[in-house]
Amino acid sequence: MTVKTIIAFGATSAICVALLRRYAAAGASLYLVARDESRLAACAADLAARGATVTGTSAYDFNDAHRHSAALDDAAAALGRIDLVVVAHGSLPEQADCERDDALVRACMEDNLTSAAVIMHAAARRLEAQGSGTLAVISSVAGDRGRKSNYTYGAAKAGLDAIAQGMQGRFAGSAVRVVNIKPGMVASPMTAHMEQGPLFAHPEDIAPRMQRAIERGSRVVYVPGFWRYIMWVIRLLPTAVLARLPI
Amino acid sequence: MGRPLSSGSWGRLAFAGAARTAVADWRFEALPEADEGDSLLARGWGRSYGDVCINSGASHLDTTRLDRFIAFDAQTGILRCEAGLTLAQILEVVVPRGWFVPVLPGTRFVTLGGAIGNDVHGKNHRHAGSFGCHVRSLTLLRSDGERYRCDSEHNAELFAATIGGLGLTGLVLDAEIQLLAIDSAHVECEDLLFSSVADFARLYEESSDWTYTVSWIDCSARGGSVGRGIFSRARHAAGGDRDPGNSAPRLAVPFTPPVSLVNRFTVDVFNRAYYTAGRRRGGVRREHFQRFFFPLDGIDGMNRIYGRNGFYQYQCVVPFGGGVAAVEELLRRIAASGEASFLAVLKAFGERASPGLLSFPRPGWTLALDFPNRGAKTLQLLASFDAVVRDAGGAVYPAKDARMPADMFAGGYPQLERFRPQVDPAFSSAFWRRVQA
Numbered sequence: 272m273t274v275k276t277i278i279a280f281g282a283t284s285a286i287c288v289a290l291l292r293r294y295a296a297a298g299a300s301l302y303l304v305a306r307d308e309s310r311l312a313a314c315a316a317d318l319a320a321r322g323a324t325v326t327g328t329s330a331y332d333f334n335d336a337h338r339h340s341a342a343l344d345d346a347a348a349a350l351g352r353i354d355l356v357v358v359a360h361g362s363l364p365e366q367a368d369c370e371r372d373d374a375l376v377r378a379c380m381e382d383n384l385t386s387a388a389v390i391m392h393a394a395a396r397r398l399e400a401q402g403s404g405t406l407a408v409i410s411s412v413a414g415d416r417g418r419k420s421n422y423t424y425g426a427a428k429a430g431l432d433a434i435a436q437g438m439q440g441r442f443a444g445s446a447v448r449v450v451n452i453k454p455g456m457v458a459s460p461m462t463a464h465m466e467q468g469p470l471f472a473h474p475e476d477i478a479p480r481m482q483r484a485i486e487r488g489s490r491v492v493y494v495p496g497f498w499r500y501i502m503w504v505i506r507l508l509p510t511a512v513l514a515r516l517p518i
Numbered sequence: 519m520g521r522p523l524s525s526g527s528w529g530r531l532a533f534a535g536a537a538r539t540a541v542a543d544w545r546f547e548a549l550p551e552a553d554e555g556d557s558l559l560a561r562g563w564g565r566s567y568g569d570v571c572i573n574s575g576a577s578h579l580d581t582t583r584l585d586r587f588i589a590f591d592a593q594t595g596i597l598r599c600e601a602g603l604t605l606a607q608i609l610e611v612v613v614p615r616g617w618f619v620p621v622l623p624g625t626r627f628v629t630l631g632g633a634i635g636n637d638v639h640g641k642n643h644r645h646a647g648s649f650g651c652h653v654r655s656l657t658l659l660r661s662d663g664e665r666y667r668c669d670s671e672h673n674a675e676l677f678a679a680t681i682g683g684l685g686l687t688g689l690v691l692d693a694e695i696q697l698l699a700i701d702s703a704h705v706e707c708e709d710l711l712f713s714s715v716a717d718f719a720r721l722y723e724e725s726s727d728w729t730y731t732v733s734w735i736d737c738s739a740r741g742g743s744v745g746r747g748i749f750s751r752a753r754h755a756a757g758g759d760r761d762p763g764n765s766a767p768r769l770a771v772p773f774t775p776p777v778s779l780v781n782r783f784t785v786d787v788f789n790r791a792y793y794t795a796g797r798r799r800g801g802v803r804r805e806h807f808q809r810f811f812f813p814l815d816g817i818d819g820m821n822r823i824y825g826r827n828g829f830y831q832y833q834c835v836v837p838f839g840g841g842v843a844a845v846e847e848l849l850r851r852i853a854a855s856g857e858a859s860f861l862a863v864l865k866a867f868g869e870r871a872s873p874g875l876l877s878f879p880r881p882g883w884t885l886a887l888d889f890p891n892r893g894a895k896t897l898q899l900l901a902s903f904d905a906v907v908r909d910a911g912g913a914v915y916p917a918k919d920a921r922m923p924a925d926m927f928a929g930g931y932p933q934l935e936r937f938r939p940q941v942d943p944a945f946s947s948a949f950w951r952r953v954q955a
Contacts, residue, residue: 285583296611309546313586320587320599321611460543460583473521 272405272448272486274354278302278346280339280390281360282328283310285459286409286481288317289474290357293482295323302346303328306360326350333360333386340393352401355485356394358387358408361428363461369423376423383427391434395441395449403446407485408435412455412493415502418518439490448488452481455498520606520627520767520815522582523564527571528821530774530828531891531920533948534574541580545600545691549659549944552577557946558661560689562602562629566636567831568920569948570684576946579689581631587611588692595697596654601631601690606764613762613807617697618754621649622811624863626764631690636917637682637877639884641730641752641811644868648879650681651870652696660688661944670873679940682874684916686950688942703760705730705810707752708802711793715745715842715849715864719883722749722866729753730810735862736793737852737887738786744849747864748796752810763808770818778825778890785858814861824890831918832900833886835867835878836910844910845883848903852887855899859887875933875940878915886918897921916949927953 277294281287282303291301295318303318305311308330315325326349331338347353362382369376391408398404413421414428435451442449456462458471477494484492493499505513525535540550542560552558559573560581584602591597592615599608605619606626612618623638632638637650646652655669658680666688668677680687707730712718718733725731728751735747814820821829836844845864852859863886867879887903889896904926907914913930914922928934941950 310544313544313546313588316588317586320590320597460541463541467524 272354272488274299274405274485276300276350276353277355277357278304278343278350278353279357279359280304280333280342280387281358281409283307283314284359284361284409285461285474286454286457286477287357287359288314289478290359290481291318291323292321292475293478295319295321298322298324300324300326300350302326302342302349304342305330306333334381336386336389339386339390340396343393343397347397353397353404355404356390356398356406358390358394358406360387361409361411361461363421363424365464366419366421366423379423380427383424384430387431388434391431391438395438395447398447399442399445405448405450405485405488406438407450407452407481409452409454410435412453412498412502414453416505416513418505418513420518435490450485450489451491452484453491453493453498453502455493455495455501520563520625520818522562522580524580526564527567527569528565529567529831529891529920530821530824530826531568531830532828533569533572533920536573536578537575539578539580541583542602542689543583545584545586545657548663549661549689550577550579552661552944558689558944559947560601560631560635560685560945562632563604563627565625565628565632567918568916569952570636570916570919571632572948573946574948581629581689584631584691592617595699596694597697598692598694599630600692601634601656602629604629605633610762610764612697613700613703614760616700616760618700618807620652620696620698621646624812625815626808626812627815630693630695631685634681634690634693635683635685637872637874637879638917639867639879641732641865643870643879644726644731644866645729645870646698647868647870648682648872648874648877650873650877653681653873654694654696656680656693657691658688659691660942665691676940678873678875679937680874682872682877683937683940684876684947684949686941686945686947688945700754700760701756702754702758703763703807704755704758704804705752705807706755706802707750707805707810709796709799710749710751711746711796712749713743713746715845718745718747718749718864719842725749725751731865733864734792735849735864735885736789737849737859737862738782738789740853744853745846746793747862748793750810752805754807755804758804761806763806765808767816767818769816771820771822774822775825778827778829779823780829780858780860780888780890782856782858785860788860824888827891827893829888829890830896830900830920831886831888832903833878833884833915833918834903834907834912835880835882835884835915836907836912837880837882838866840910842883844906844912845885847906848885848887851899851902851906857889857892857896857899859889862887875937876916876931878913878917880913882912886915919949922953924953924955
């Protein structure tokens with residue numbers, strides 16, 4: 272399905288920007304939502320110069336649960352029909368910091384799971400009412416298995432995984448699609464503090480694969496694709512073995 | 519697609535790396551705090567050849583994420599965007615809408631900030647001048663925390679210092695440039711053989727109605743053939759598609775060979791074949807602009823062919839006044855040295871003045887050479903070139919330099935003392951410290 276109208280939550284995140292730039296080049300209409308107003312304005316101007324029509328933007332604290340459905344209403348009024356809802360916001364705390372700081376654990380859950388869950392439910396209602404459309408959520412390979420190096424973040428992302436799976440069941444047989452995008456390690460501001468090894472991908476390199484998965488309505492897509500095999504192995508590892516690995 | 523080089527530079531010479539790299543993510547954020555004794559240097563895709571993009575032992579400021587357009591007016595061709603965008607990324611967006619970057623260097627993988635900081639030139643200098651001639655304004659973030667909007671009327675001295683200013687005046691956040699209107703993504707081009715430098719100069723004079731002119735010189739030619747080469751000229755074509763053609767490289771050099779693949783023998787074989795092939799390519803043909811402007815961008819990791827020790831580029835300009843004698847003398851010295859230059863390029867800079875205090879382009883002949891790094895032998899040869907260039911009243915190009923002595927730099931850049939007060943005290947580079955010595 273060709274996507275012409277998009278609302279993006281977390282529109283200033285590097286992965287979302289790379290994806291939206293592809294749609295901008297194709298002349299899509301966008302409604303952009305993010306937390307930081309200046310960043311959002313910079314991204315909106317960028318996408319407009321690249322060929323998108325930016326019909327509206329909204330900047331607010333994503334923990335304000337009631338703001339999300341209002342943003343969806345606003346976007347639907349501006350865009351008419353919504354072809355695609357992208358849920359792309361998140362934050363990546365250091366696991367060691369989570370182990371010391373309870374407030375950080377809570378913030379990680381709110382940033383990566385609570386707000387995204389609210390948006391997904393609200394978006395599902397909107398798409399259900401339309402009778403069609405795609406909900407794409409950016410989860411993570413980290414949600415595939417709890418690992419000592421990032422299980423707090425992984426748990427939040429696993430939550431998104433469960434919601435996406437459930438919604439795929441809920442919309443089976445309808446024209447609503449739920450696409451679960453699982454990036455591996457991506458070079459972005461979120462991972463700037465990490466040592467960038469050979470497994471790191473660049474947002475603009477994974478964007479074409481994300482776009483293809485969205486247009487096909489794939490249920491799950493790993494980006495880059497090789498993560499599917501890595502995570503397949505990691506899921507199969509016996510717990511005793513996994514516990515000894517430095518991952 | 520190409521990628522930024524996160525350390526080192528295009529010549530792959532061994533320079534001491536930066537101690538830290540900070541990332542500039544958003545144009546409205548502050549500069550990172552510099553510790554006592556530290557200094558900053560903005561760095562884009564690392565395509566300069568020597569040490570102008572290296573701040574050994576100090577801090578780099580990675581600008582590659584400042585890659586946002588700010589405003590593009592498709593009616594007037596005025597583009598304002600962040601300085602970390604590459605010319606490739608700009609072309610991809612503007613070509614389909616009938617606009618073109620008015621001055622293009624030999625690779626599209628340079629950032630806007632790098633193009634300004636080195637005041638790069640293209641094959642159309644006679645008509646268009648240097649890149650800086652098309653910069654309407656820019657925003658500079660300095661270590662005093664201020665953002666300076668600079669153009670020819672506001673902060674004019676800082677504007678003149680920043681164009682060609684090698685990143686030393688602060689961080690260029692964004693710039694506004696005037697693009698060139700085009701009808702298609704294709705060029706009409708023609709290759710002509712010439713047998714001597716004087717013959718090249720005659721072709722250049724005859725080609726004033728061609729927008730782009732450049733020539734390749736066969737540096738392995740001996741005796742009566744010295745100075746032979748292929749003269750290429752092109753102009754934007756009318757009609758046809760505007761596909762930006764920004765495709766991934768077709769070929770790659772997958773690893774660095776232990777020794778240079780560029781040597782006397784291979785260059786000799788290549789040059790004979792290339793010259794002979796040029797003889798067969800007669801008449802005007804149509805080509806996609808990417809092929810004409812960026813033939814080497816089609817090979818990923820092209821700079822690896824010179825082997826583990828890297829290579830030196832040497833680009834100089836000598837004023838027209840002395841005729842082509844200095845160019846001929848340089849070619850004779852190469853022939854006598856037994857060193858091999860694979861990509862010898864001869865162009866001319868026209869009369870249009872460069873706006874920067876340290877801009878390299880000035881009226882004259884400009885010869886670019888590259889040599890695999892063979893240590894002292896190569897450095898001696900390049901020092902002997904300096905003597906020729908100095909006598910001719912010329913200059914060496916900092917963006918390609920890794921070794922010119924301080925007096926050579928001072929001699930080639932008469933506005934250096936006017937430039938100096940504009941340097942941001944928190945910014946520096948390995949190049950800058952080298953030429954202060």
